[in-house]
Amino acid sequence: MTTTTASLPLVPARRLPHHAGFWIIAVAFLTEMAFCAVPTPLYAIYQRQDGFPTIVLTVIFVAYAVGVMLSLYLAGHVSDWLGRRRVILASLLINLLAAVLFLVWTDVAGLIVARFVCGLGIGILTATATAHLSELGTASGRSAGRSALVSTFANLGGIALGPLLSALIATSSDQPLVAPYAVFAVILAVEAVVVAFVPETVERREERPAYRPQRVAVPAAGRAAFWSAAAAAFGAFAVFGTFMGLSSTFLSGVLGVHSPLLVGVAPFILFMTAAAAQMATTAVPARVQLAGAMLLAVLGLTGVAVGAVIMSLALFLIGSGGAGAGIGILFRNALTTAATAAIPERRGEALAAIFLIAYAGMTLPPLLAAAALSLWPAVAVLIGLSAFAGTLVVAAGWRMALR
Numbered sequence: 001m002t003t004t005t006a007s008l009p010l011v012p013a014r015r016l017p018h019h020a021g022f023w024i025i026a027v028a029f030l031t032e033m034a035f036c037a038v039p040t041p042l043y044a045i046y047q048r049q050d051g052f053p054t055i056v057l058t059v060i061f062v063a064y065a066v067g068v069m070l071s072l073y074l075a076g077h078v079s080d081w082l083g084r085r086r087v088i089l090a091s092l093l094i095n096l097l098a099a100v101l102f103l104v105w106t107d108v109a110g111l112i113v114a115r116f117v118c119g120l121g122i123g124i125l126t127a128t129a130t131a132h133l134s135e136l137g138t139a140s141g142r143s144a145g146r147s148a149l150v151s152t153f154a155n156l157g158g159i160a161l162g163p164l165l166s167a168l169i170a171t172s173s174d175q176p177l178v179a180p181y182a183v184f185a186v187i188l189a190v191e192a193v194v195v196a197f198v199p200e201t202v203e204r205r206e207e208r209p210a211y212r213p214q215r216v217a218v219p220a221a222g223r224a225a226f227w228s229a230a231a232a233a234f235g236a237f238a239v240f241g242t243f244m245g246l247s248s249t250f251l252s253g254v255l256g257v258h259s260p261l262l263v264g265v266a267p268f269i270l271f272m273t274a275a276a277a278q279m280a281t282t283a284v285p286a287r288v289q290l291a292g293a294m295l296l297a298v299l300g301l302t303g304v305a306v307g308a309v310i311m312s313l314a315l316f317l318i319g320s321g322g323a324g325a326g327i328g329i330l331f332r333n334a335l336t337t338a339a340t341a342a343i344p345e346r347r348g349e350a351l352a353a354i355f356l357i358a359y360a361g362m363t364l365p366p367l368l369a370a371a372a373l374s375l376w377p378a379v380a381v382l383i384g385l386s387a388f389a390g391t392l393v394v395a396a397g398w399r400m401a402l403r
Contacts, residue, residue, distance in 0.1 A: 019200035028087030028191045029129040033158025041167040041264035044248040058370035061245030063112045065362035067119020077214045084132035092192040094121030132190040135201035160271035168202035174286035222341030229337035231395035233358035238330040241362030252379040254308045273321040274328025297326030297393045305386040
C-alpha cells in the first residue's frame with residue numbers, strides 16, 4: 001500500500017495546527033474504538049428482553065467482524081489517494097449512523113444491521129487513523145515511537161474503555177439500552193465537526209487511480225514466518241472476539257453475574273492490559289517478549305478456566321488481565337513479523353492479510369463457542385476455549401520465537 005504525503009504540508013488558515021490535529025485524531029480514534037465495544041455489557045439485557053438464544057447473540061457480534069473485514073478489503077487503502085481526514089470523517093459519520101440505528105431499530109434484525117454498519121466504519125478507520133497520527137506527529141515534531149504509543153492506546157485502550165463507559169452510563173440510567181448510544185452519538189457528531197478542521201497530510205492526486213479492492217497476498221519470501229504470525233493474530237482475535245461477544249453469557253451463566261457494570265469490567269481489564277503490555281515492552285528484546293507473552297497468556301487463560309470451575313469472579317478477572325497482557329504482546333509481534341517477512345513493496349498487502357485473518361478469528365471461534373453452549377455446560381465450553389486458545393498461542397509464539 002503506497003502512501004503519498006507532503007513532507008511538511010502547509011496548514012490553511014481554517015485548519016488547526018498539526019499538534020492540535022494530532023490529539024483530535026487520537027481522541028476520535030479512541031472514541032470510535034470505544035463505540036464499537038459499547039454493546040458488550042448490554043448483550044445480556046437484550047437477551048433477557050427479547051429472549052433470543054446465545055447463538056443469535058453471537059451472530060449479532062459476528063456481523064461487526066464481517067463489516068470490518070469487508071470494509072478493510074474494499075476501502076482500507078483509499079485514504080492513500082483520497083486523503084486521511086476525509087476517510088476519518090466518513091468513519092465518524094458511519095458510526096454515527098450505527099448509533100442512530102441502535103436507538104431506533106431495537107429488534108434482532110436492527111442489532112445485526114447496526115453492528116455491521118459499525119464494522120464498516122471501524123474497517124476504514126484503523127489503518128487510516130494510525131497513518132494520520134504518524135504523519136501529524138512527524139509534522140509537529142513528535143518521534144515515531146511516541147506516535148505509535150498513542151495509536152496503540154487509542155486502538156486497544158478505546159476498546160477497553162467502551163464496555164466500562166457503556167456499563168457506567170447504563171447503570172445510571174433508567175433506559176440502559178438508549179442512554180449509552182445517545183451519549184456516543186452526540187460525541188461522534190461533535191468530533192465529526194472538529195475533525196473537519198484537522199490538517200490533511202496526504203496530497204490529493206490530480207487524477208485518481210482506477211479503483212481496486214485492497215490486494216491481499218501472502219509474501220513468497222518468509223512464508224513460514226508469515227503463517228506463524230497469521231496463526232498468532234487469529235488466536236489473539238479469537239480470544240478478543242469471544243470476550244467481547246460472550247463475556248456476558250459466561251459471567252451470567254457460570255458465575256451468576258448479571259450487573260452490566262461487572263460485565264463491562266471483564267473486557268475492560270482484557271483490552272487495557274493488552275494495550276498497557278504493548279506499550280511497556282517496546283524496548284524488550286523480541287524473544288523475551290514472546291516468551292513472556294506465551295507465559296502470561298497461558299497463565300491468564302488457566303486463571304479464567306479455574307475461576308469458572310471454582311466460581312471465583314476475582315480469579316476470572318485476574319486471569320483476563322494476564323491473558324490480555326500476553327495476547328497484546330503476541331499480536332504486536334505478529335504484525336512486526338508479517339511486516340518483516342514481506343518484501344517492502346508488498347508490505348501493505350501482507351499486513352492487510354494479517355488483519356483479515358485476525359478478524360476471521362472474531363467470527364468462527366465465537367460462533368463455534370455459541371453452538372457448543374447449546375450442547376455442553378458453559379464451564380466445559382470455557383475450559384475447552386481456554387485450552388484451544390492457549391495451545392494456539394504457544395504454538396504460534398514458539399514458531400515466531402524460533403525465527
